Amino acid sequence: MPDPSRSSAPPHPWWxxxxxxxxxxxxxxxxxxxxxxxxxxxxxxxRIIDGLQQDSGVYPGYRRNHAKGVCVAGYFEGSGAAAPYSxxxxxxxxRTPVVGRFALPGGNPYAPDSSVPIRSFALRFNLANGQQWRxxxxxxxxxxxxxxxAFYEQVEAGRPDLATGKPDPKRMAAFFAAHxxxxxxLAWVKTAxxxxxxxxxxxxxxxxxxFVDAQGQRHAVRWQVVPEARDDAGTGPAAGDGDYxxxxxxxxxAQGPQRWHLMVTLAxxxxxxxxxxxxxxxxxxxxxxxxxxIERAQPQDSGPCRDINYDPTVLPDGIEVxxxxxxxxxxxxxxxxxxxxxxxxxxxxxTAHPEDKR
Amino acid sequence: xxxxxxxxxxxxxLHWLMAVLILAMLFVGVGMVSTVSEKHQWLLALHRPLxxxxxxxxxxxxxxxxxxxxxxxxxxxxxxxxxxAHASHWLLYGLMLAMPLIGWAMLSAGGYPVMLGSALHLxxxxxxxxLAFAWLRExxxxxxxxxxxxxLGHMAAALYHGLIRRDEVLPSMTVGVRPQVSATAPAAxxxxxx
Numbered sequence: 001m002p003d004p005s006r007s008s009a010p011p012h013p014w015w016x017x018x019x020x021x022x023x024x025x026x027x028x029x030x031x032x033x034x035x036x037x038x039x040x041x042x043x044x045x046x047r048i049i050d051g052l053q054q055d056s057g058v059y060p061g062y063r064r065n066h067a068k069g070v071c072v073a074g075y076f077e078g079s080g081a082a083a084p085y086s087x088x089x090x091x092x093x094x095r096t097p098v099v100g101r102f103a104l105p106g107g108n109p110y111a112p113d114s115s116v117p118i119r120s121f122a123l124r125f126n127l128a129n130g131q132q133w134r135x136x137x138x139x140x141x142x143x144x145x146x147x148x149x150a151f152y153e154q155v156e157a158g159r160p161d162l163a164t165g166k167p168d169p170k171r172m173a174a175f176f177a178a179h180x181x182x183x184x185x186l187a188w189v190k191t192a193x194x195x196x197x198x199x200x201x202x203x204x205x206x207x208x209x210x211f212v213d214a215q216g217q218r219h220a221v222r223w224q225v226v227p228e229a230r231d232d233a234g235t236g237p238a239a240g241d242g243d244y245x246x247x248x249x250x251x252x253x254a255q256g257p258q259r260w261h262l263m264v265t266l267a268x269x270x271x272x273x274x275x276x277x278x279x280x281x282x283x284x285x286x287x288x289x290x291x292x293x294i295e296r297a298q299p300q301d302s303g304p305c306r307d308i309n310y311d312p313t314v315l316p317d318g319i320e321v322x323x324x325x326x327x328x329x330x331x332x333x334x335x336x337x338x339x340x341x342x343x344x345x346x347x348x349x350x351t352a353h354p355e356d357k358r
Numbered sequence: 359x360x361x362x363x364x365x366x367x368x369x370x371x372l373h374w375l376m377a378v379l380i381l382a383m384l385f386v387g388v389g390m391v392s393t394v395s396e397k398h399q400w401l402l403a404l405h406r407p408l409x410x411x412x413x414x415x416x417x418x419x420x421x422x423x424x425x426x427x428x429x430x431x432x433x434x435x436x437x438x439x440x441x442x443a444h445a446s447h448w449l450l451y452g453l454m455l456a457m458p459l460i461g462w463a464m465l466s467a468g469g470y471p472v473m474l475g476s477a478l479h480l481x482x483x484x485x486x487x488x489l490a491f492a493w494l495r496e497x498x499x500x501x502x503x504x505x506x507x508x509x510l511g512h513m514a515a516a517l518y519h520g521l522i523r524r525d526e527v528l529p530s531m532t533v534g535v536r537p538q539v540s541a542t543a544p545a546a547x548x549x550x551x552x
Binding site for chain 1: 384385388389390391392393394395396397398399402468469470471473476477479481486487488489490491492493495496506510513514517518521522
């Protein structure tokens with residue numbers, strides 16, 4: 001029986017319909033590729049964070065790495081010494097409020113403080129002009145790997161064995177054998193000891209950045225905060241106390257603010273800006289950009305650092321990212337972790353619920 | 359009330375300009391959150407100023423839409439099709455307006471500075487709140503998927519008008535003139551020529 005409706009009327013040959021179908025399919029497929037659904041080999045932020053979760057377990061509401069930590073607050077007072085290299089207002093002789101966070105690497109928020117010899121320090125500078133500078137620093141001179149891909153491989157190599165609950169040493173050894181760039185980090189970690197205090201440590205930004213001066217000239221830099229407080233053997237942790245760092249911090253802050261100097265190292269010609277596994281020569285010019293003063297600490301579950309993603313690519317005018325491939329990966333992966341933990345706090349459908357203590 | 363035969367040239371310009379920018383925006387958006395490569399950085403740097411540009415454009419477009427009446431749909435379109443046409447257009451307008459606002463609100467709630475360039479930034483439109491961030495971030499994602507699906511449907515419908523019905527709908531947004539044949543006889547009533 002002939003159908004009088006237009007859509008099935010005979011004058012429309014199949015190829016007209018095919019054009020419509022092809023247009024939809026091509027556009028949808030391109031979108032699927034751009035979004036990674038049709039590109040299964042792509043290293044996505046999700047895969048990195050999934051890998052970290054598989055290594056450490058899932059602790060809803062917590063950061064997926066550097067999960068154990070404490071919020072701090074204070075200010076940064078610029079000395080003016082870095083102002084010739086960066087036009088950012090933060091380097092003038094002004095005070096900029098800072099919200100920071102000390103932490104331990106690893107995804108377990110209950111790990112004992114002595115379980116790793118590394119501590120980290122993240123800062124967010126709130127500039128008067130509304131811009132922000134965020135940085136995540138670590139108490140080691142170099143990073144373990146130079147690329148996101150190698151980082152992911154290291155996360156996979158560190159996966160706990162189902163039988164022992166510990167990473168397979170052979171897998172780790174194979175990873176390091178295949179990654180000679182980890183040599184400087186391994187040499188450092190061999191002698192590194194877990195410190196008794198957050199405040200006696202130096203923290204390095206590890207990645208290179210560019211300072212941009214008032215003339216628009218770029219200067220490759222790395223930075224580090226160096227403490228005024230010295231190691232104090234007398235304040236060592238009591239045996240069996242796995243949370244001594246937070247207690248030590250409170251004790252020291254009760255006696256007065258704690259200070260660091262923001263030391264900015266200027267690259268020489270040929271110094272690598274794209275490889276966080278390599279230090280720059282020790283004789284490079286360094287300027288004391290100002291004093292970081294930490295006055296207060298608060299638990300991370302209620303403190304102001306809780307809802308801050310310390311993405312090191314959030315930068316004010318006058319600082320720019322370098323060609324270090326780790327920076328984009330840190331930004332992308334931190335954003336994924338931030339959405340997971342805030343989504344858990346917000347009880348978004350499909351998320352794990354935070355434990356009572358958060 | 360008499361309606362024009364085609365969209366106002368300004369409406370057509372806005373339509374095609376925004377079509378390109380919105381598609382680019384959707385691809386940039388899903389691309390930047392799915393990679394840890396350096397593309398993440400420059401796509402992100404593109405996404406925010408482009409989003410605010412689209413917010414400005416959609417406001418202009420709404421004014422143009424209210425100021426200049428669009429052409430009527432062909433009288434012989436069946437009711438379900440007319441309903442879909444109207445509903446999908448208001449959905450498109452709603453999403454075009456909502457997406458940049460949600461993006462802006464989401465960055466505000468996340469405590470991020472809303473940077474449009476190295477120095478230019480917008481004020482927050484919400485106080486910092488991690489829970490609000492999570493809801494807005496997921497809304498931004500799923501409404502973006504909905505916008506993409508609506509655009510696919512819109513494109514398919516436009517091609518259906520142009521290739522199958524061969525009525526005046528597609529020309530009213532492209533060349534802007536009523537095709538000769540449709541003035542006298544609806545396209546599908548033509549004898550088969552192919």
